[in-house]
Amino acid sequence: MSIKTVSRALNDAPHVSTDARERVRAAAAKLDYHPNIAAQSLIARRSYLIGLTYERPSPSYVVELQNGALARLEDSRFRLVVLPFRDVANRPTELGRLLVRAGLDGVVLAPPACDQDDLLEMLDRQKLPYARITPHREMARGIVATIDEVAAGHAIAAHLLSIGHRRIGIIMGDPSHAACAARMEGYRRAFAEAGAAIDDHLIVTGDFTYDVGYAVAADLLRRAPQPTAILAQNDDMAVAAMAAVRDRGMAVPADVSVAGFDDSEVSRTAWPQLTTVRQPVSELAWDATDRLIAALETERDGSSKYAASPAPRGDHAHELFVRSSTAPPR
Amino acid sequence: MSIKTVSRALNDAPHVSTDARERVRAAAAKLDYHPNIAAQSLIARRSYLIGLTYERPSPSYVVELQNGALARLEDSRFRLVVLPFRDVANRPTELGRLLVRAGLDGVVLAPPACDQDDLLEMLDRQKLPYARITPHREMARGIVATIDEVAAGHAIAAHLLSIGHRRIGIIMGDPSHAACAARMEGYRRAFAEAGAAIDDHLIVTGDFTYDVGYAVAADLLRRAPQPTAILAQNDDMAVAAMAAVRDRGMAVPADVSVAGFDDSEVSRTAWPQLTTVRQPVSELAWDATDRLIAALETERDGSSKYAASPAPRGDHAHELFVRSSTAPPR
DNA sequence: GCAACGACGGTAAACGTTGTCATAAGCAGG
DNA sequence: CCTGCTTATGACAACGTTTACCGTCGTTGC
Numbered sequence: 059m060s061i062k063t064v065s066r067a068l069n070d071a072p073h074v075s076t077d078a079r080e081r082v083r084a085a086a087a088k089l090d091y092h093p094n095i096a097a098q099s100l101i102a103r104r105s106y107l108i109g110l111t112y113e114r115p116s117p118s119y120v121v122e123l124q125n126g127a128l129a130r131l132e133d134s135r136f137r138l139v140v141l142p143f144r145d146v147a148n149r150p151t152e153l154g155r156l157l158v159r160a161g162l163d164g165v166v167l168a169p170p171a172c173d174q175d176d177l178l179e180m181l182d183r184q185k186l187p188y189a190r191i192t193p194h195r196e197m198a199r200g201i202v203a204t205i206d207e208v209a210a211g212h213a214i215a216a217h218l219l220s221i222g223h224r225r226i227g228i229i230m231g232d233p234s235h236a237a238c239a240a241r242m243e244g245y246r247r248a249f250a251e252a253g254a255a256i257d258d259h260l261i262v263t264g265d266f267t268y269d270v271g272y273a274v275a276a277d278l279l280r281r282a283p284q285p286t287a288i289l290a291q292n293d294d295m296a297v298a299a300m301a302a303v304r305d306r307g308m309a310v311p312a313d314v315s316v317a318g319f320d321d322s323e324v325s326r327t328a329w330p331q332l333t334t335v336r337q338p339v340s341e342l343a344w345d346a347t348d349r350l351i352a353a354l355e356t357e358r359d360g361s362s363k364y365a366a367s368p369a370p371r372g373d374h375a376h377e378l379f380v381r382s383s384t385a386p387p388r
Numbered sequence: 389m390s391i392k393t394v395s396r397a398l399n400d401a402p403h404v405s406t407d408a409r410e411r412v413r414a415a416a417a418k419l420d421y422h423p424n425i426a427a428q429s430l431i432a433r434r435s436y437l438i439g440l441t442y443e444r445p446s447p448s449y450v451v452e453l454q455n456g457a458l459a460r461l462e463d464s465r466f467r468l469v470v471l472p473f474r475d476v477a478n479r480p481t482e483l484g485r486l487l488v489r490a491g492l493d494g495v496v497l498a499p500p501a502c503d504q505d506d507l508l509e510m511l512d513r514q515k516l517p518y519a520r521i522t523p524h525r526e527m528a529r530g531i532v533a534t535i536d537e538v539a540a541g542h543a544i545a546a547h548l549l550s551i552g553h554r555r556i557g558i559i560m561g562d563p564s565h566a567a568c569a570a571r572m573e574g575y576r577r578a579f580a581e582a583g584a585a586i587d588d589h590l591i592v593t594g595d596f597t598y599d600v601g602y603a604v605a606a607d608l609l610r611r612a613p614q615p616t617a618i619l620a621q622n623d624d625m626a627v628a629a630m631a632a633v634r635d636r637g638m639a640v641p642a643d644v645s646v647a648g649f650d651d652s653e654v655s656r657t658a659w660p661q662l663t664t665v666r667q668p669v670s671e672l673a674w675d676a677t678d679r680l681i682a683a684l685e686t687e688r689d690g691s692s693k694y695a696a697s698p699a700p701r702g703d704h705a706h707e708l709f710v711r712s713s714t715a716p717p718r
Numbered sequence: 719g720c721a722a723c724g725a726c727g728g729t730a731a732a733c734g735t736t737g738t739c740a741t742a743a744g745c746a747g748g
Numbered sequence: 749c750c751t752g753c754t755t756a757t758g759a760c761a762a763c764g765t766t767t768a769c770c771g772t773c774g775t776t777g778c
Contacts, residue, residue: 060727065766073725090514095491096435097764099426100733107467117653121447128472137437137490139467140454160467161425184420268657294657301659323447327598327624327654329631390757395736405755427734430763 109165118323126343154180189346194236210376211244227285271295275302286387293318311385330382439495448653456673484510519676524566533676540706541574557615601625605632616717623648641715660712
């Protein structure tokens with residue numbers, strides 16, 4: 059049996075009888091032979107590596123992101139390389155270089171990297187395909203999986219307004235994430251529809267982390283008139299806000315209601331459980347990875363000239379979860 | 389200039405003048421040329437990929453693990469591939485095959501994979517180097533980074549006993565993790581030193597997750613006499629226990645004290661903050677990765693015959709954090 | 719009996735880098 | 749001038765696959 063026949067058999071290529079294929083399979087298993095991936099990569103000009111980048115998000119966000127991507131990669135020959143970034147905003151080219159040097163076939167960009175023009179520019183130049191998760195600018199660029207964050211922000215704010223809150227404190231996320239503005243825009247629309255106005259005095263800025271969230275929430279609670287509800291732009295800061303409320307001797311939701319954003323795991327392990335709006339991070343990551351791989355496949359199948367048809371934009375639905383951290387003001 | 393000179397220049401090899409090296413560097417930067425990693429891998433018989441495996445742990449544990457490994461890999465040419473497992477205990481060989489087929493240079497095994505004899509056996513056979521994080525069996529096998537979990541278990545139990553608790557409920561983790569028995573042994577010793585005995589009636593078994601932790605904690609609280617304190621084998625289950633206590637209308641720590649294990653992020657974002665014992669997961673992962681890479685380097689440097697000196701066992705210290713979730717019984 | 723086709727062997731080339739080898743130029747010290 | 753060292757050069761093999769081309773054999777259909 060020639061070496062090519064073996065190669066064909068293991069790669070499900072035609073021109074091999076099922077009998078021969080079986081024998082090859084059996085022999086490979088017995089000798090536990092595995093084709094050398096480096097050699098395959100060399101000839102296929104494919105590393106079979108997909109990168110996943112993110113920057114200092116909450117643990118549950120990272121894990122959901124990874125799980126989504128990994129779920130898609132399971133049973134494929136692609137492997138997932140994690141590449142956390144620090145400070146994408148200030149050194150996009152350095153990080154672009156890192157991505158290119160990692161020898162990836164493609165990369166999934168979570169916020170805020172997905173909105174860094176310089177980075178995208180560099181990836182385009184290097185012909186490194188990318189998929190973007192919940193970007194907020196240049197929505198037509200590359201593969202995009204997203205939710206309508208304006209609508210999601212609207213949903214959560216509308217909930218607080220509908221149960222009677224008007225003095226609502228807002229904890230913004232890291233301003234370098236374009237998502238912040240989108241969520242805020244959703245809040246604004248909900249206020250407008252309710253015939254209310256946002257009190258700029260009750261807006262503070264965090265960075266999506268618990269610690270900073272706690273500090274700015276405590277600051278917020280010292281202001282007069284005190285808000286009857288707090289709207290945080292992610293769950294970690296919302297949980298921090300609950301702690302700040304209680305540390306001032308008040309109760310959630312009796313004295314102050316708190317709502318978050320993301321429906322991350324912490325929203326369910328918090329007590330009381332957090333009212334929040336779900337961002338289907340796992341599905342988004344799955345979808346982004348799926349379309350990225352699809353793009354790689356068609357690219358390889360030669361028809362690269364007209365395969366660059368605009369990928370359908372992946373819109374996913376948000377979902378409001380009203381739990382125990384919100385109640386009407388007294 | 390010949391191609392080898394370029395190769396030498398980029399790899400900091402000798403026999404190249406500094407002048408030539410500079411010119412090569414400059415040209416490479418201008419053309420943004422990057423050596424093909426697949427070709428390098430092929431000839432070096434090195435993929436420059438390190439795997440990290442874990443199984444369904446809490447998000448903060450995963451993230452700490454990854455951060456530790458990634459911190460070590462930064463500025464090295466190695467990249468991190470994540471390979472979460474499901475149900476290692478029941479299909480070790482299948483997962484071993486997955487590791488081998490991923491073409492890794494080495495793999496970091498977190499619990500419970502680090503204690504699967506069949507898996508280790510297979511990795512030995514395939515000559516795939518591995519580092520184990522907090523294993524509990526065959527401690528001499530492979531590279532090991534660990535803490536003394538018996539001592540850590542002792543520390544946290546001794547704290548509860550020292551402030552006066554005697555009726556202490558215990559929430560065990562997933563029995564397939566050997567760590568459970570070690571932590572339990574630490575508890576036992578602390579009880580013995582305090583002249584107390586563990587009430588087997590107050591032991592329940594979870595699986596390290598919040599949901600199951602909540603269920604068994606609720607079960608525990610229905611037993612009479614009710615425990616005055618709960619000792620959970622990780623922080624997620626401890627947080628679940630706090631929720632169960634409050635859902636029965638009682639307060640933490642006024643009515644029931646709760647202590648955890650790990651000092652994971654959730655212990656600090658919980659309210660009240662959790663008394664726990666720190667397991668330095670990041671450092672453990674850093675250390676494991678570091679020694680794994682060191683082993684790979686010496687292996688490559690030819691002297692593989694006598695380089696197999698027993699790596700020093702990496703023992704790290706635990707640390708007790710007494711926070712607000714524990715208080716003397718009333 | 720002949721053409722078409724599928725299965726398979728042989729041989730060689732290709733992927734992009736590094737290692738080996740022989741060799742030469744430039745420069746110092748004897 | 750010879751010797752030894754450093755720097756650089758070209759030719760070539762090697763890593764382990766896949767692919768391309770060419771050819772043989774047996775089977776099937778007409």
